[in-house]
Amino acid sequence: MRLDATIAMIICSYLMRRAKLGQIDQKWLSFFQIRFYVAIGIIAVGFLAESYANTIIQLAGLALLVHIAWTLYKDDTFKAMRWIVWAIIPYVVASAVALVIRFVTPKFYENWGDYIESAVFCTIGWGFFMWLYSRKERKALEEEREKLRRKEEEVRTSEIMQRQLEIQVSQRTEALQQQKEELEKTLDELKSTQAQLIQSEKMASLGELTAGIAHEIQNPLNFVTNFSDVSAELIDEMIVELDNNNPEEAKLIAVDLKSNLDKILHHGKRADGIVKGMLQHSRNSSGQKEPTDVNQLADEYLRLAYHGLRAKDKTFNASMHTDFQNDLPLITVVPQDIGRVLLNLITNAFHAVSEKKKKEQEAGRAFEPAVSVGTKKRRNDLIISITDNGNGVPADLVDKIFQPFFTTKPTGQGTGLGLSLSYDIVKAHGGELTIANEPGIGASFVIRLPYQPS
Amino acid sequence: MKILVVDDERDIQMLFEQRFRKEIRQGDMSFAFAFSGEEALQYLDAHPQEAVLILSDINMPGMSGLELLGEIKEHHYVPPPIVMMITAYSDDDNYNKAFSLGADDFLTKPLDFNLLKEKLKQIGHV
Incomplete structure (x- = not known):
């Protein structure tokens, strides 16, 4: 029987293969190779030797098996191969017992030898069964490991994806941040452009006024010149009258002189008021509200607008009517701002009537252009209306006239901001700007300002 | 002589009345005032043949x-009044027109x- 050495050889070759596959450390490869050749040596010697040497050879085979089993049991590298130990121990024990029985009581062995041999074969069967079982276990283990490996792979893939996502998110965030900054910059630019536009609109309306202002200042200055001139003459006459002993006549002249001085003062103040109004208009609004005489404000701007347009266009003319409530209480507003609204609406009205006059003249019809400004107190509101007998606003445009940049004037002639700014100013005072319009007959803009804005 | x-400036009346104080008192000149073109036409229609001279x-x-x-010249008032135009803007357009x-x-x-007085006196003498 060379069974022990054969088993040792099979186990060694099995472990060598494991080592080659990398399941065990490489250093064990030579270790098992040596045991493999030793096993072959034992088998070879077994064939050559006489039967008396059988016992020794069998012992050597068993010793080799025990040595291998011990190695596998001792070293943790072989944890997965421990089943080999459990597979061969029964055989080793059985063969050893059989050996001892044969050696000690050969007689008993001769009688019971078949049974003992069968028991030894059973242990071989056990070993074979262990091998099958371990193979199944290993497969299950392998599957488990594969599953784990896949899971790890998945985790790794998802980690990679996550990292990629994080990179993408941070890139997007950066892009968004950049866009946000760009938008903020654009918004700032828009705001400053808006402020510039408001200022240039103000300046444009001031430009419309300059000629009117010049005229409005010239007139009172003429009176100042003429009245001081005539007063000097009157004093000469007064002296003559006094010399001629005519005190009554001299007194009459003195009364005239006094009223002349009043006139000079009045016209001086008138010019002063116009210059102040102009300065106020061109200044950035301080937003300071103060009690204001709207009648005076409206009258001033009516004249300024009229003379301004008149100086620009000699053919322009229109009659102006005022319908002011005389006992109107002062209203607390920003006078420059309300002045701008009035100027805008009055200028528009004059434009409308002069436009209509041109058309009517071309058609050979007579037309009397007229613009009127009225004020009145209604309950707790002040109502200012600017009415013209022009062509009115075409019905399809009425909804658009308060929109910024909407203009019917040719490019470059109107900013399109006049009415929209006026609307905003009136709103800011807690009031309302509305239009009562009859296309072809005229338009009336109505400003409602509350005396006490809520 | 009726002028x-x-x-549209109402203070012009006071100014003229003081400036021509002597002439008015001596009865050499008399003045009427209108504060718009429409008013002037009304006056001319109501007082035909009165105004010798119109200052507008x-x-x-x-x-x-x-x-x-234009209205005055078209109306052919008899006798045709002398019309003098006054303006704050002495531009050629207005002048020519x-x-x-x-x-x-x-x-x-x-x-x-003083210049106006000279001109009025000349007209008065003619």
């Missing part, structure tokens, strides 16, 4: 001085009353 002064501002709301001039419409003279503001 109609047309101007050009720049007035409603009917302008030039329109008034005034003469083409038949104005007899053209003055600029501020009025030189």
